[in-house]
Amino acid sequence: MLLKRSAVFARCYGIVIARRAASTKLGAGQMPKIPSPKHLKGFLDEYIVGQETGKKVLSVAVYNHYLRVNDKIKKDDLEKERLLLECNAQAELEAQEKHNLDDELVPRNEAQAGLKNLQRQLEETRALSDEAAKNADDDLELSKSNVMVIGPSGSGKTLLATTLARILEVPIAITDCTQLTQAGYIGEDVEVCIERLLVDADYDVSKAERGIIVLDEIDKLAKPAASIGTKDVSGEGVQQALLKIIEGHKVEIVVERPVKSTTDNKNNQTVQKKEETFVIDTSNILFMIMGAFVGLDKHVARRIESLKSLSKGGPDAVADPQKTKNDKESQFSNAIENIELSNGKSVSALNLATPTDLVSFGLIPELIGRVPVITALEPLQRTDLFHILREPKNALLDQYEYIFKQFGVRLCITESALRKVASFALKEGTGARGLRGIMERLLLNVNYECPESGISYVLVNESTVDSLQQTEYSLASQVDAKYYSRGQRDDLIRDVYLEDAELGAVLDEEFGRTPTIKKNKSA
Numbered sequence: 001m002l003l004k005r006s007a008v009f010a011r012c013y014g015i016v017i018a019r020r021a022a023s024t025k026l027g028a029g030q031m032p033k034i035p036s037p038k039h040l041k042g043f044l045d046e047y048i049v050g051q052e053t054g055k056k057v058l059s060v061a062v063y064n065h066y067l068r069v070n071d072k073i074k075k076d077d078l079e080k081e082r083l084l085l086e087c088n089a090q091a092e093l094e095a096q097e098k099h100n101l102d103d104e105l106v107p108r109n110e111a112q113a114g115l116k117n118l119q120r121q122l123e124e125t126r127a128l129s130d131e132a133a134k135n136a137d138d139d140l141e142l143s144k145s146n147v148m149v150i151g152p153s154g155s156g157k158t159l160l161a162t163t164l165a166r167i168l169e170v171p172i173a174i175t176d177c178t179q180l181t182q183a184g185y186i187g188e189d190v191e192v193c194i195e196r197l198l199v200d201a202d203y204d205v206s207k208a209e210r211g212i213i214v215l216d217e218i219d220k221l222a223k224p225a226a227s228i229g230t231k232d233v234s235g236e237g238v239q240q241a242l243l244k245i246i247e248g249h250k251v252e253i254v255v256e257r258p259v260k261s262t263t264d265n266k267n268n269q270t271v272q273k274k275e276e277t278f279v280i281d282t283s284n285i286l287f288m289i290m291g292a293f294v295g296l297d298k299h300v301a302r303r304i305e306s307l308k309s310l311s312k313g314g315p316d317a318v319a320d321p322q323k324t325k326n327d328k329e330s331q332f333s334n335a336i337e338n339i340e341l342s343n344g345k346s347v348s349a350l351n352l353a354t355p356t357d358l359v360s361f362g363l364i365p366e367l368i369g370r371v372p373v374i375t376a377l378e379p380l381q382r383t384d385l386f387h388i389l390r391e392p393k394n395a396l397l398d399q400y401e402y403i404f405k406q407f408g409v410r411l412c413i414t415e416s417a418l419r420k421v422a423s424f425a426l427k428e429g430t431g432a433r434g435l436r437g438i439m440e441r442l443l444l445n446v447n448y449e450c451p452e453s454g455i456s457y458v459l460v461n462e463s464t465v466d467s468l469q470q471t472e473y474s475l476a477s478q479v480d481a482k483y484y485s486r487g488q489r490d491d492l493i494r495d496v497y498l499e500d501a502e503l504g505a506v507l508d509e510e511f512g513r514t515p516t517i518k519k520n521k522s523a
């Protein structure tokens, strides 16, 4: 009996500790409401132009990931609840048993009836919790699904990840894989990505444990064919080191956490830091692995062409290589190979990349195996770049208009000027990333001239962009626009209408003018 009691005590003691931990963490980490894939995609549409397939694939993958996270947390909580219920009933039974049997005032038969009653309650509790566990499909565990996003530089890979983190209100950490090395070598250890996530989660472990880690430039870890047999501490070594954390593992990290800031006599603020150890379980963290994988499209195109030639029966049947080229944009070095499908549609070769292609590229199969969802982003076309300039939330045009408004100037950029900027960016071949640089060069001189100058309106039109294209970067200061004082507002509107009737109408409305009838050159 003594042995039995001490066993029960030990069990209850253990569970009471679990109860304390559970009561503070119960439901912690669970997402309150996961937006549906359609809702997620709709939100992405507001910020990201094009990339329809990528946005759809990611919306579904992210939705499923967080369903799994919630399911896992729910099951863990249920199990804790179950143990608690059982423990409480058992502890009460033990206490009552002792009390009733020791108390001489309680008649023997009443004490025994009371105990029987408690025993029945305990049985009922067990049956109820067993039933709840059965209903929750306890044995079924959803597996982790990390995501790989392949796409040319500046196509929106990082923007997709950060936008998703924003809608889901989860912390995010972006790590450039080229900085990582195997533990013990000069460079950053792979655990640095978890440390960054923890910082973004404001040192809240449960928040960090459901965050997103982006491993950017993963393609730079590809094992070069020449490295076979040699130790590759920054490529294959890092891929190996990433395996555990990507799959789901408890990782211990020591971070220097800022605790308080003090001000010395000279009014200098110093932040005091304290070393703290955290244990982070990475099994609910969503890993998004990204890279441009330059050359992968050519590899895929070759593989598909050789498959086609095999199915048609010999070298004579090899498809015209021109067919796999991007139609208009192929003259640019970063153009991605296109593949013509049997239904006549043309898709980017990156969309047809298989895990085997990625292994041929130099990623290790174990890493690819842990990332079951693979999607590719399309290289952005001229029209995408034009839309990116003015349509999404946070569009560059809105940003520049806002900056100019701060010093009292209405910046007007015509549609044809923006289309020229888009063409210019396409030629530079850096995707949407290049747009910012071009806009900076375009507006450098204007931005220099306007503040505190008496200028109220600036018009940047097609010829302004032409003058930028004719100059070298160093001569960007020679790019000029049209400037107007407050009294020349009508001149501005007239000039705007010559190139962009839509913008003219916007200005008419903005200034409370009667709409101008003559809406364009031909009118």
Ligand SMILES: Nc1ncnc2c1ncn2[C@@H]1O[C@H](COP(=O)(O)OP(=O)(O)OP(=O)(O)O)[C@@H](O)[C@H]1O
Pocket (backbone or CB within 6 Å): 047, 048, 049, 050, 051, 151, 152, 153, 154, 155, 156, 157, 158, 159, 160, 216, 291, 292, 388, 392, 431, 432, 433
């Ligand atoms: N499809 C898009 N829609 C809207 N904006 C975009 C899009 N693609 C890129 N951008 C803009 O270009 C900038 C760079 O994009 P992002 O950092 O997401 O590119 P990336 O694909 O991650 O490039 P890299 O491989 O060089 O890191 C973003 O800040 C964003 O403003």
